[in-house]
Amino acid sequence: MRTIHFSLIAIIPAMLLLSCSKKDATTTTTTTDSTTTTVTTTSTATTDCSSAANTTAKVVCLAEAFEATLSSSQLSSLITSYSSTYAIRWSNLPCGINCRNGLQYSSLSSTQLAAAKAIVVAASGTAANEGYDEITQIMAADDVLNTAGGGSGYGSGIYFIAFVGTPSTTGTWQLQFGGHHLAVNITFSGGAVTGATPHFEGIEPKSWTSGSTTYAPLAQEQAAMLAMLSSLSTSELASAQLSTKFSDVLLGPNEDGQFPTTKSGIAVSSLTTAQQALVLAAMKPWVNDADSATAASLLSTYSSELSSTYIAYSGNATLATNADYVRIDGPSVWIEFVCQTGVVYPSQIHYHSVYRDHKRDYGNNFTF
Amino acid sequence: MRYYFLLLICCVCALGAMAHPMPNSVILLDIKSNGVAAEVQLPQSELELALGHKVALDPALRAYLLAHIHPQSLEGKPWKVQIKELHIQPAEQTATGPYNEVTATLWMEPAGGTSVRNFSLHYDAIIAEVSSHKALVSVRQDWERGNYGEQVVEVGVIKLDVKSSTIEPLIVSKEQGSLWWGCRSMVVLGMQHIAEGTDHLLFLLVLLLPAPLLVKQQRWDGYGGTRYSLLRLLQIVTAFTVGHSITLLAGASGWLRLPGQPVEVLIAVSILVSAVHALRPLFPGREAWVAAGFGLIHGLAFAGTLANLQLDATRMGLSILGFNVGIELMQLIVILLVMPWLIWLSRIPAYKYVRVAGAVLAGVAATVWITERI
Numbered sequence A: 001m002r003t004i005h006f007s008l009i010a011i012i013p014a015m016l017l018l019s020c021s022k023k024d025a026t027t028t029t030t031t032t033d034s035t036t037t038t039v040t041t042t043s044t045a046t047t048d049c050s051s052a053a054n055t056t057a058k059v060v061c062l063a064e065a066f067e068a069t070l071s072s073s074q075l076s077s078l079i080t081s082y083s084s085t086y087a088i089r090w091s092n093l094p095c096g097i098n099c100r101n102g103l104q105y106s107s108l109s110s111t112q113l114a115a116a117k118a119i120v121v122a123a124s125g126t127a128a129n130e131g132y133d134e135i136t137q138i139m140a141a142d143d144v145l146n147t148a149g150g151g152s153g154y155g156s157g158i159y160f161i162a163f164v165g166t167p168s169t170t171g172t173w174q175l176q177f178g179g180h181h182l183a184v185n186i187t188f189s190g191g192a193v194t195g196a197t198p199h200f201e202g203i204e205p206k207s208w209t210s211g212s213t214t215y216a217p218l219a220q221e222q223a224a225m226l227a228m229l230s231s232l233s234t235s236e237l238a239s240a241q242l243s244t245k246f247s248d249v250l251l252g253p254n255e256d257g258q259f260p261t262t263k264s265g266i267a268v269s270s271l272t273t274a275q276q277a278l279v280l281a282a283m284k285p286w287v288n289d290a291d292s293a294t295a296a297s298l299l300s301t302y303s304s305e306l307s308s309t310y311i312a313y314s315g316n317a318t319l320a321t322n323a324d325y326v327r328i329d330g331p332s333v334w335i336e337f338v339c340q341t342g343v344v345y346p347s348q349i350h351y352h353s354v355y356r357d358h359k360r361d362y363g364n365n366f367t368f
Numbered sequence B: 001m002r003y004y005f006l007l008l009i010c011c012v013c014a015l016g017a018m019a020h021p022m023p024n025s026v027i028l029l030d031i032k033s034n035g036v037a038a039e040v041q042l043p044q045s046e047l048e049l050a051l052g053h054k055v056a057l058d059p060a061l062r063a064y065l066l067a068h069i070h071p072q073s074l075e076g077k078p079w080k081v082q083i084k085e086l087h088i089q090p091a092e093q094t095a096t097g098p099y100n101e102v103t104a105t106l107w108m109e110p111a112g113g114t115s116v117r118n119f120s121l122h123y124d125a126i127i128a129e130v131s132s133h134k135a136l137v138s139v140r141q142d143w144e145r146g147n148y149g150e151q152v153v154e155v156g157v158i159k160l161d162v163k164s165s166t167i168e169p170l171i172v173s174k175e176q177g178s179l180w181w182g183c184r185s186m187v188v189l190g191m192q193h194i195a196e197g198t199d200h201l202l203f204l205l206v207l208l209l210p211a212p213l214l215v216k217q218q219r220w221d222g223y224g225g226t227r228y229s230l231l232r233l234l235q236i237v238t239a240f241t242v243g244h245s246i247t248l249l250a251g252a253s254g255w256l257r258l259p260g261q262p263v264e265v266l267i268a269v270s271i272l273v274s275a276v277h278a279l280r281p282l283f284p285g286r287e288a289w290v291a292a293g294f295g296l297i298h299g300l301a302f303a304g305t306l307a308n309l310q311l312d313a314t315r316m317g318l319s320i321l322g323f324n325v326g327i328e329l330m331q332l333i334v335i336l337l338v339m340p341w342l343i344w345l346s347r348i349p350a351y352k353y354v355r356v357a358g359a360v361l362a363g364v365a366a367t368v369w370i371t372e373r374i
Helices: A004-051 A055-068 A070-077 A111-122 A129-150 A219-230 A234-240 A273-287 A292-304 B002-014 B044-051 B059-067 B178-194 B198-209 B224-252 B260-279 B289-309 B313-345 B351-373
Strands: A160-164 A170-178 A183-189 A192-195 A199-204 A206-212 A213-215 A310-316 A325-329 A333-341 A349-357 B023-031 B036-043 B069-073 B080-091 B099-110 B117-122 B134-144 B155-160 B170-173 B211-215 B219-223
Touching: A004 A055, A055 A192, A070 A160, A070 A292, A111 A129, A111 A160, A111 A183, A129 A170, A129 A183, A129 A206, A129 A213, A160 B023, A170 B260, A213 B198, A219 A310, A219 A333, A219 A349, A219 B002, A234 A310, A234 B178, A273 A292, A273 A325, A273 A333, A273 A349, A333 B044, B023 B178, B036 B044, B044 B099, B059 B069, B059 B080, B059 B099, B059 B117, B069 B080, B069 B099, B134 B313, B155 B170, B178 B198, B178 B289, B178 B313, B198 B224, B198 B260, B198 B289, B198 B313, B219 B351, B224 B289, B224 B313, B260 B351, B289 B313
Parallel strands: B023 B134
Antiparallel strands: A160 A170, A170 A183, A183 A192, A183 A199, A199 A349, A206 A213, A310 A325, A325 A333, A333 A349, B023 B036, B036 B099, B069 B117, B080 B099, B117 B170, B134 B155, B211 B219
């Protein structure tokens, strides 16, 4: 029975679209209003932050400068209370604000955006293709997906910044930044970085060229894992191989604290010094996404725990086709890297990867 | 119908909202009186990864599925599982991008008449081999709880518990329902059907428009009196009810099956005919027969809604009863609202314009529907 609804069929989506665009419009207006009044504050604040004593002090200083550029309604979207509900609300999917906290980049004025970016820069590593450089490339890949027919759900403007808890150099709070294929969660407590994880990074397409530059932000991750697996002998590979397959990472969003009770694969302690060095080197592309002081400290922990660390893989050890999967699981470190059939580029593979820390996810402030 | 919009709204919301995890398996359960029918949707890419080879709808696949689907009573008594159908078809999950999926239609039945409403589903198809895979389980139809298949109620997710490296069974536990509950929801469905089914209402209203009037020289003339009007209104409504009840019964019980499209077209034609009749009397005095005749067609459309539920005889009987009661109730409400106005307005000369305007509007709507439905 077709009913009057044939007309409604046309009206309802239109209304939905209208309501969406209306919301965006409102946000933009408020943004512009507050920008004009706070420009001076921002510039002063930025200057001050360069003399901050450490990463936390600098990030907090920049966070406060960003806050000063925002309207009260933007502030209430940006900052939530410090609780596990908000802390774990992140995703690798292009599900926008439906699965994230905070303010969307595309809703910010240029002054606000610059202030927001400065925070993420200060909280991230500085190596090429890691840290902030990697973040910008993952975001740029979303623009590539958008123009390659992926649709409006992809784009570098659909990334979100949020503070779980109020930034301070004394209290506990978490910086969240992320969008499609990216989730940065950094926990600060008492003036120090207490957690650089969970951290999700993925990329599609895994490499692309724009102008004369080729981008492949996760190539170092793939290469380091490949070098580690390639160093294994046939019998070592056999022990490292998992009995099941993986078409995605196991411990993605909402899988907090779900580390396997028993570690699988081959014990790093059974490997040669050279092989062990490759295991440590394979962690670096993830660990180096954190600021350099934090990265150095984490790496020395992971190094000291190498003897109790396991590595495992599934699919092919070449990490080149769908469901090729590799994992590093230590007393602290947990890294998964997987090749998956592309979504917008189905003839290519793309990468998903998650970096967690058994003892330091969310600064170890929650039990799951 | 209304549910198409809900679906549509969901789609619009989902666009740009959700995208591409690897697609999940989906298990839709229909709780019947003596067993549970299940539709299991398996993404082809994930199934092939699990099997390690291309999917073919062959005995090996049936064996694989039967080896991985074990419903059992809460006391641990295994149910019987049969694979009724196996298909492969294109699908899409909230913008995962298009992909193919294998759909298995299963019949799962407890031994010795134990409850179909409480069981544990030991299921690990794909998940046993692909650790990252998940199966989302929902109840699609639970007639005794008033869920006739339009709203899917999520039960849970079957996946690998990474911590323990086990795949836990999912406990499906639906609260007790009743025949009364099921029948009552059918009354509501019948009422909704008329309230939202503009075409049925329009047909009836347009047929009633000239009912209070007398015919003179093949044209509609003045008011025929209260008794005359009431009698004619009652005749028409009763005839329509008798007509659609006959085919609703025949269609829903499966004695009579007509494809939906010609029925929909004929319904639109019935409106056009009664619209013309409201302008110039085509069949004066025989409105009741026409109402009964077209009632037969409208009943077929009503029946389509019920026939799709695939219920056993008792539940189908109660559904027809409840659904028809709902239709008549709603019809009665509309008639009671309209009748006083009709009788009052038809006394005044200006009623001519009301009648003509109503007939023209209905005629236009009917023409649009006819062209749309052909």
